Structures are given as C-alpha cells and as structure tokens.
Amino acid sequence: MVFYRKYRPQTIADLDLAEVRVRLTSILNAKEIPHAFLFTGPKGLGKTSSARILAKAINCERLASSTEGKKLNAKSHELNANFEPCNKCDACISITNGSNLDVLEIDAASNRGIDEIRDLREKIKFAPSSLPKKVYIIDEVHMLTTDAFNALLKTLEEPPSHAIFILCTTELEKVPPTIVSRAFHVTFNKPTKAEVLGSLARIVKGEKLDVEEGVLDRIFALSEGSFRDAAKVIEDLALAAGNEKITLEILEKNYKTESVEREALKLLDSLSKKNLKEAMATIELLSEKGADFKIFTEKLASLLHDLILAKSGASEVAFEAPDIEVKEAGELLSKINDSYKNIKFAVVPQLPLELVVVEWCLDGIKSEEAGIMDERKKEEAKLGKTKTEERKTESPKTEEKKEENILKVEPKKEEEIKADNLKEEKNEEPKNNHGALFRENGKGEDFFAALLVAIKKDNHSIAGILRGCKLASFEGNTVVFETKYKFHRDKLNEMKTREVLDARASEILREKVQVVVNLTEK
Numbered sequence: 001m002v003f004y005r006k007y008r009p010q011t012i013a014d015l016d017l018a019e020v021r022v023r024l025t026s027i028l029n030a031k032e033i034p035h036a037f038l039f040t041g042p043k044g045l046g047k048t049s050s051a052r053i054l055a056k057a058i059n060c061e062r063l064a065s066s067t068e069g070k071k072l073n074a075k076s077h078e079l080n081a082n083f084e085p086c087n088k089c090d091a092c093i094s095i096t097n098g099s100n101l102d103v104l105e106i107d108a109a110s111n112r113g114i115d116e117i118r119d120l121r122e123k124i125k126f127a128p129s130s131l132p133k134k135v136y137i138i139d140e141v142h143m144l145t146t147d148a149f150n151a152l153l154k155t156l157e158e159p160p161s162h163a164i165f166i167l168c169t170t171e172l173e174k175v176p177p178t179i180v181s182r183a184f185h186v187t188f189n190k191p192t193k194a195e196v197l198g199s200l201a202r203i204v205k206g207e208k209l210d211v212e213e214g215v216l217d218r219i220f221a222l223s224e225g226s227f228r229d230a231a232k233v234i235e236d237l238a239l240a241a242g243n244e245k246i247t248l249e250i251l252e253k254n255y256k257t258e259s260v261e262r263e264a265l266k267l268l269d270s271l272s273k274k275n276l277k278e279a280m281a282t283i284e285l286l287s288e289k290g291a292d293f294k295i296f297t298e299k300l301a302s303l304l305h306d307l308i309l310a311k312s313g314a315s316e317v318a319f320e321a322p323d324i325e326v327k328e329a330g331e332l333l334s335k336i337n338d339s340y341k342n343i344k345f346a347v348v349p350q351l352p353l354e355l356v357v358v359e360w361c362l363d364g365i366k367s368e369e370a371g372i373m374d375e376r377k378k379e380e381a382k383l384g385k386t387k388t389e390e391r392k393t394e395s396p397k398t399e400e401k402k403e404e405n406i407l408k409v410e411p412k413k414e415e416e417i418k419a420d421n422l423k424e425e426k427n428e429e430p431k432n433n434h435g436a437l438f439r440e441n442g443k444g445e446d447f448f449a450a451l452l453v454a455i456k457k458d459n460h461s462i463a464g465i466l467r468g469c470k471l472a473s474f475e476g477n478t479v480v481f482e483t484k485y486k487f488h489r490d491k492l493n494e495m496k497t498r499e500v501l502d503a504r505a506s507e508i509l510r511e512k513v514q515v516v517v518n519l520t521e522k
Contacts (some may be wrong), residue, residue, distance in 0.1 A: 003238075004231040007203050009049050010096065011084045012057070013215050014176070016191060016199045016227055020050060023186050028057055028083065034184040035167040036156050038141075040172040041188025048105075048139055050186075052165040053105050053133040056085035056092045058164065077511030088142060091131055114147040124163050134163045141167040143176035156182045181296045185249050190225035191493045194218075203234055210245040210363075218251055224306055248393040264299045265319055268307075271332065272322040274360035277445070280467055283350050283357065293349040297340045302351075304333040332360060351471050355464035425517075439471070445476045447508060454504040462500070465491050469517060477513050479505055483521045490518040 012028075015021045027033065037054070039047040058115045085092050094100035106120070112119055120136065144152065156165065156179065167183060169175055191199075200216050203209070205461075215237070223230035223307050233255070237246045252259075263286055270279035286296060309315040311326045324332070339352035346352050447473050456463040470483040483489050491497065501515040 005236040036183040038183035039168045044228030045188040047168040053135045059131040060085040061089035062086040102128040109141040117148045117151040142169045142171040212247045272324040358464040358467045
C-alpha cells in the first residue's frame with residue numbers, strides 16, 4: 001500500500017491541520033450536528049479523510065452508547081479520548097475499509113449529471129440499514145452540472161433526519177451560493193512547515209526510515225503545501241534508497257532541486273533583460289536534460305512570488321534577485337501561472353513556457369523599438385528646426401545659386417526614357433541590396449528577430465514555435481531553419497503557415513525567398 005493511503009489519518013487527533021481538528025471537535029461537541037458540511041481547500045490536505053473520520057465519529061457504536069462521548073476541554077481544545085471514533089467497532093471498521101452501505105462516496109467528476117442526483121434522492125428516502133446516520137460524501141462537488149446542483153439543493157433544503165451530506169471541493173467559487181449557504185463550511189488552508197514535517201515524521205517513524213538532516217525540509221519545498229505530495233516524494237526516495245539512508249544526494253538525483261532553482265533563476269535573469277536567445281537556450285537545455293516542466297514552472301512561479309514580496313518590502317529573499325520591477329514581476333507571474341494550466345495538454349511539455357518567454361521578450365523588443373523611434377523623431381525634429389534656422393540665415397545669393405543648380409539639371413536622354421518605360425512594362429523593380437546587407441554583415445540574428453516580430457503580428461503561437469527553431473543557413477533565395485521537434489517542423493510546414501513565413505521573410509529581405517524547416521537528429 002502506498003504511503004499516503006497507509007498513513008491516512010483515522011482519528012481527529014491524527015489530522016495534521018490543527019485548525020481543522022479544532023473545527024471538527026467543536027462541531028461534534030454541539031447539541032445538534034449539521035445535516036450538510038462543505039469542506040473546501042487545495043488538493044492533498046485531507047478533506048476526504050476528514051469526511052470519513054466525521055462519518056465514523058457520528059456513527060461509532062462506542063460513542064453512541066457512551067455518556068461521556070462528547071466531553072471537550074473548551075480552554076485547550078483537546079478532544080477527550082472518549083470523543084474519538086474507536087476504529088474497533090463494526091461501524092468504524094466497515095467505514096474505514098469502504099464496505100458500509102450507509103456511507104456512500106460519490107465522485108462528482110464522473111457522476112455529475114441530474115440522473116445521478118435524482119437516483120441519490122430516491123435512495124436517500126430509505127432508512128439506514130446498519131448505522132444511526134446515512135452519510136453521503138460527494139467529492140469534487142463543483143463538477144456537478146447546473147441541473148444536478150438544482151436537484152441537490154432541494155434535498156439539502158428538506159433532508160431526511162437520518163441523512164448527512166459532506167461536500168468536498170478544491171474550487172469553492174464554482175459551487176452555487178445557494179448550496180454554500182445551506183452547508184456548514186470548513187476551510188482547509190495550506191499547512192505550515194511544522195504541520196507538513198509532522199506528517200512526514202509519522203511516515204518516517206512508521207517505516208523506520210533513516211533520513212539525512214535537511215531532506216525533510218527539501219521535501220516540504222517540493223510538496224507545495226500538500227500532505228499527499230509530500231508522502232509521495234518520501235515514498236519515491238525510500239524506493240530509490242532501498243535499505244540505505246535517504247540522503248540529500250539521492251533527493252537531488254531524483255528531483256534535481258538545486259539545479260531546478262539555479263536554472264529558474266538563470267531564466268528569470270534572462271527575462272528581466274528581455275534576452276530571448278539566452279532564455280530559449282536555458283529552456284532547450286532543460287528539455288535535453290529531461291526536466292519536468294511542471295516542477296520547473298512551479299519553481300519559477302515560487303521565485304517570482306518571493307521576489308514580489310521582497311521588492312514590496314514584505315520579506316527578504318535568500319537568492320540574488322534579478323533586476324525586475326514589482327509590476328513587471330506581477331505581469332510575468334500571471335503569464336507563467338496561465339501557462340502552467342496548459343502543460344498537461346501540450347504536445348511538447350516546454351511549449352507553454354516557450355510561448356510566454358517569446359511573448360515577454362518580443363514585447364520588450366517592441367517597447368525598445370518604440371523608444372528608439374521616439375528618440376529618432378525627437379532628433380529629426382531638432383535637426384529640422386536647426387536646418388530651418390540655417391536657411392533663414394543664408395544669404396539671398398546662396399538661394400539664387402541653389403535655384404540655378406536646380407535649373408541646370410539636364411533632362412533624361414531619349415534612350416534612357418525608353419529603357420525606363422521598357423522596365424515598367426516588364427514590371428521590373430530597381431535592384432536592391434537589402435538582403436545582401438543582412439548576409440554580408442553576418443546579421444542572421446537580426447533577420448531572425450525581425451522575422452519573429454513580423455510573424456507575431458499574424459500569429460503569436462507560430463512565432464513561439466518558430467523561436468524554438470535554429471536559423472541554419474541564410475543564402476540565396478532560401479532561408480533554412482532546423483528543429484529537433486517533429487511537432488515544430490510539421491506545424492511550420494503547414495501550407496497556410498508556409499505562406500505567411502515566405503511572405504514575411506520576403507518583405508524583410510525585399511526579395512522573394514522561400515522558408516524551409518528541416519528536422520535534425522536529437
């Protein structure tokens with residue numbers, strides 16, 4: 001059995017969140033127990049485990065017959081030993097192993113329709129078969145349809161006296177206010193470091209693990225405040241270590257915590273300077289190493305969060321902070337947060353992050369270009385004003401000489417006019433050397449940057465995919481790009497995409513060229 005299930009809390013005292021322990025003991029100490037509960041909070045904090053414990057405490061045979069079953073020390077909020085479910089009676093044992101017919105767990109993600117809720121309403125009318133109370137635990141309740149919620153609402157408004165509902169969700173905002181108002185709300189907030197370490201200590205003791213100092217602190221950082229994730233990490237490390245000591249070296253080998261933070265800081269530094277080439281090189285290196293971009297993006301977001309707090313004066317950071325303003329850091333964090341949601345749907349794991357990086361850096365290049373244009377306009381305006389003043393100071397004789405020079409310009413000869421007319425008939429354009437200037441001066445990177453800016457105006461996604469390619473050759477009428485990813489090549493070689501690439505490249509070089517994208521060996 002996996003660690004998380006093996007060490008799942010079985011009593012209120014076992015619950016790792018102190019606030020939830022106090023809340024549940026207060027509920028059970030009341031004269032009347034509410035008919036509906038709503039447990040809300042992030043994943044992996046024990047909402048379902050707490051629901052089962054509550055179901056046991058309500059139906060425990062020992063508590064039902066005990067006159068001291070509900071004694072609570074109001075000052076210390078410590079639960080009397082007789083108040084806990086015994087986990088020994090038939091009711092507690094059957095609820096723990098999931099075999100009791102009067103405690104039903106429903107996954108709303110796969111039973112979200114009105115038909116399922118109607119079926120529940122029909123069955124709830126019947127009295128419990130073996131327990132004092134019938135308990136319905138509905139997990140991920142926010143997944144129910146609107147019609148299903150309406151059907152559930154009628155049951156919550158007029159529930160049978162023998163029925164209790166425990167609704168669990170990670171997304172409170174998706175639960176209708178009418179449902180929320182009819183349930184007793186228990187919030188599961190993210191745990192403190194001490195609470196997560198306490199949960200890990202229980203596993204370490206139970207499994208008799210030998211753990212090097214500092215490992216549990218690193219696991220806490222990796223868990224992102226989830227008891228379940230922390231249990232999974234220590235189980236992975238225990239398997240990797242075998243019967244040996246779980247060391248920091250083993251943790252680093254499996255999760256690369258130090259290298260992930262180092263590369264995340266490196267990427268943030270590149271983004272602060274809007275250095276697209278450097279930022280994409282970091283992502284490419286991570287991809288080659290087989291990095292988990294979910295973990296990397298989480299670390300990136302965590303560092304930005306810490307940076308914002310530090311820049312705001314709310315805290316300090318232990319790392320060298322990149323030169324980025326609070327407002328910019330907030331905007332970047334928002335973009336990275338959105339990209340995180342798309343990782344599991346991406347064909348290429350790093351693509352969502354690449355698109356953020358490209359958009360962020362190109363927006364920076366665009367802003368710089370706008371600034372340069374403003375400066376040029378100011379200089380031109382200043383220069384124009386100077387020339388006007390110079391003209392005012394010129395003597396009349398100088399003006400007369402200019403007019404004489406203009407009048408002395410000889411008209412084109414007849415053969416020249418005929419040649420020009422012939423070119424116009426053939427639709428010939430005057431030959432230019434704009435493309436040659438890019439090539440001769442080794443300005444391939446400038447051409448690439450200009451192409452990205454142009455493509456971005458047509459399609460952000462295509463610009464992001466193109467940025468994941470490398471400019472291989474830049475000669476003649478063909479521009480060749482190379483990529484290690486089949487997805488990049490196939491997407492860029494689609495007919496409509498090729499037409500856009502060819503058109504924009506030709507516009508930049510001022511001569512007709514063709515863009516080719518080849519697949520290279522990994």
